[in-house]
Amino acid sequence: MSSPAPKPAVLVVDDIEANLVVMEALLGSVDCEIVRATNGNDALKQLLRRDFAVMLLDVQMPGMDGFEVAHYARDNPATRDVPIIFVTAMHETEGNVLRGYGSGAVDLLFKPINPHVLSSKVRVFVELYLGRRRLAEEIEAHKRTMADLEAFNYSVSHDLRAPLRPLDGFSQVLLDDHSDKLDEQAKDYLRRIRNAAQRMGQLIDDLLNLSRLSRAELRRQSVDMSALATEIFDEIRRDSGSRQVTVVVQPAVTASGDPRLLRIALENLLRNAWKFTQGKASARIEFGLKPGKSAADDQPVYFVRDDGVGFDAARANRLFQPFQRFHAASAFEGTGIGLAIVGRIIERHGGKIWAESEVGCGATFLFTLKPPGGNE
Amino acid sequence: MTPRILLVEDNEDDIALTLRAFERSKLRDQIEVVRDGNEALDFLLCQGAHAGRDPQRMPELILLDLNLPRLGGLQVLERLRQHQPSRFIPVVVLTSSVEERDIVESYRLGANSYVQKPVDFGQFLEATRDLGLYWLGLNRRVPPHVR
Numbered sequence: 201m202s203s204p205a206p207k208p209a210v211l212v213v214d215d216i217e218a219n220l221v222v223m224e225a226l227l228g229s230v231d232c233e234i235v236r237a238t239n240g241n242d243a244l245k246q247l248l249r250r251d252f253a254v255m256l257l258d259v260q261m262p263g264m265d266g267f268e269v270a271h272y273a274r275d276n277p278a279t280r281d282v283p284i285i286f287v288t289a290m291h292e293t294e295g296n297v298l299r300g301y302g303s304g305a306v307d308l309l310f311k312p313i314n315p316h317v318l319s320s321k322v323r324v325f326v327e328l329y330l331g332r333r334r335l336a337e338e339i340e341a342h343k344r345t346m347a348d349l350e351a352f353n354y355s356v357s358h359d360l361r362a363p364l365r366p367l368d369g370f371s372q373v374l375l376d377d378h379s380d381k382l383d384e385q386a387k388d389y390l391r392r393i394r395n396a397a398q399r400m401g402q403l404i405d406d407l408l409n410l411s412r413l414s415r416a417e418l419r420r421q422s423v424d425m426s427a428l429a430t431e432i433f434d435e436i437r438r439d440s441g442s443r444q445v446t447v448v449v450q451p452a453v454t455a456s457g458d459p460r461l462l463r464i465a466l467e468n469l470l471r472n473a474w475k476f477t478q479g480k481a482s483a484r485i486e487f488g489l490k491p492g493k494s495a496a497d498d499q500p501v502y503f504v505r506d507d508g509v510g511f512d513a514a515r516a517n518r519l520f521q522p523f524q525r526f527h528a529a530s531a532f533e534g535t536g537i538g539l540a541i542v543g544r545i546i547e548r549h550g551g552k553i554w555a556e557s558e559v560g561c562g563a564t565f566l567f568t569l570k571p572p573g574g575n576e
Numbered sequence: 577m578t579p580r581i582l583l584v585e586d587n588e589d590d591i592a593l594t595l596r597a598f599e600r601s602k603l604r605d606q607i608e609v610v611r612d613g614n615e616a617l618d619f620l621l622c623q624g625a626h627a628g629r630d631p632q633r634m635p636e637l638i639l640l641d642l643n644l645p646r647l648g649g650l651q652v653l654e655r656l657r658q659h660q661p662s663r664f665i666p667v668v669v670l671t672s673s674v675e676e677r678d679i680v681e682s683y684r685l686g687a688n689s690y691v692q693k694p695v696d697f698g699q700f701l702e703a704t705r706d707l708g709l710y711w712l713g714l715n716r717r718v719p720p721h722v723r
Contacts, residue, residue: 354675358643360670361695367587369697373596403694432648 205364208253209327210231210322213269215261217512223287226315232326234379240264244496247279253329254322256309259288259300267303274304283325285309300355346415353411360404367397379521389476406537409464410522413544418458420549425453425466425502429487436474444481445474450488450548455502457549466547468500468538469504477508490566499568507562517541517556542567578633580712584616585641585670589644593697594639594670597704602632603712608635608661613647616640617655620662631661632720635712640669640687654692657686666711690691 210232212223217238224234232253237243239265254271259266266286274278283291286300289311300308307321379387400485429449438447449573455462470485483506490501511519521542522536542565546553550571557563581603585591589608598604610616616638618624621629638656642649648668656662668689669682679690691707694700 291709329611354673357673357675359672360691362587362590363697365693365697365700368695369589369596369700373593398696451598474714 205333207231207233208326208333209247209250211237211243211252211255211282211328212242212253213233213261213266214258215239216258218241219258223318226318229319230323230326232322238267240266240272243269244279247273247282248276252282253328254283254285256285256287256322257305257394258372259286259290267299269304270303270531283307283324285321287311287313297359301503323361349359349411352407352416356404356409361401362495364397364404368401368557370392371397397524403537406541407522410537410541411539412545413461413464413548416458416461418461418548418550419454420458423455423457423459423462425455425462426451427485428459428463429453429470431532432463432470433485436471443478444483445477446482446484448484448486448488449487453487453502455500455569459549461545462569465542465567466504468542472538472565473504473506473563475508476510478508482509498572499570500531501564501568502568505562505564510557510559510561511555512559513557516557519555519568520553578635579710580606581608581639582619582635582637583607583609583639584613584644584649585609585639586644587641590641590693592698594704597697597701598708600701601705601708604606606712613644613649613652616652617647619660620665621654621663622661624649634661636717637666637707638665639670639707640667642669642673642682646670650678650685653682653685653687666715668707668711680712692709705722 208229208231210230210490212220212227213236214220214223215238220236220238224236227234235246235252237246239261240422246252247255257266258267259268264272266288270284270286273282273284285307286305287309288296288300290296292310297308309318309321343554355365371393374382375387375390382390426449433447433449445541466487470487471483479484485507486503486505490503504506520539522540543553546567546569549569551568553565553567555563555565580597583591583594585594592609595604595607595609598607608619612617615625617627620634620638621625623627640653642648644652647655651652653667653669656665656667663686666688667686668691669678669687670691671678672693674692684691684706691703694703
């Protein structure tokens, strides 16, 4: 990346010096470096030495002929991808054309050569080569970024959590061992410190999860969404004690997706529904499949509906961004990352997620799990 | 006296909290603290500053932090598994990270358990109590004569 990338190179192979000179002249208008080879061995050596955008290969040469050179070049993984254009004085018979393509040529030029045809074809390969090289550089840069991110995450998970333990721990030790010397206000402050430390710990864990999800490999298989929803509802009930909540899970809803990721997404949605109905004497939460398919994508639409506090529909587009909180922390706890995680999981599946609500009238989250018209 | 638990930890806050937590389970006096990887190996292999220690007397449990200065926790684990006196001692990795590669590497190198230090001290108290009950109570060790 530091030194400017060299010009793309074109390898011209011909046993007759004069032909090489002519070819080089014909290619004068193409922005590339011409490398010459006068026999098959030399050509193969050059191929190993550097990258070429294309090789113009004379067929009839003494010793190793063009077909053999092509054969060896295609056989070696290091040189296999260099496109070959045969240049030949043979007659343009069907047999010769087929043999040329059969030995791995991408094109054949029969002498006498039309200069425009030659330079246009070579230019196409030079541009393709440049495109490939740019892409490779971008992939390389992307890999470096991912590695940096990985290192950053690692240090966050180690080093950023560590100072929270003494904050929480020593506050607790003070409350346990020295409570006789503390008045109620002092104890209240210590509890606040503990809450803040634990909240920060949760925040770090959630952020790391969000970051991991973006990198996790997606393994699609058939998932029984109804069973999954029922299981999650059972867990939530166990965790949250007695509340009057009517849970409706539509039976036999299946999906194609990554079971682990779908569980995380559905759990976030159902726990959200549970959380935002907590003020109601009796609440109702539904999971199921919307009748018909989404008009835009022709894909099944899953939904989670609650009759809780809902949210302001005007802000719905910000729901799935991290740290967006629509309610005061005192009313509903949470780090504001849950829906971002859900959004990322749906996005990883190629699907879409959106929400419908009015303040005070509950919320419905809807999602698809495949790209429009796609099978993946 | 040989301690029943060897705590390998460099962070003084974590040391204080861990000792405090084991006080609850009456194991405070059974813990020896070493503050980096090299010292851990010196202790276990009875060399360096611990050259006079009796190699027959080994701790029953090692609590190992991964993020250590000089010699890292995973390296300590790898080395102690290569030596006769320490190869069968149960090692519980006790660390901040739940990165998959740390977990996989720990088990690959012979850890017996992997526990994340929770931020919530209440949870940490429970964890230390459970660790003491299990590894010093329920668990059967390799008898000394076959080590």
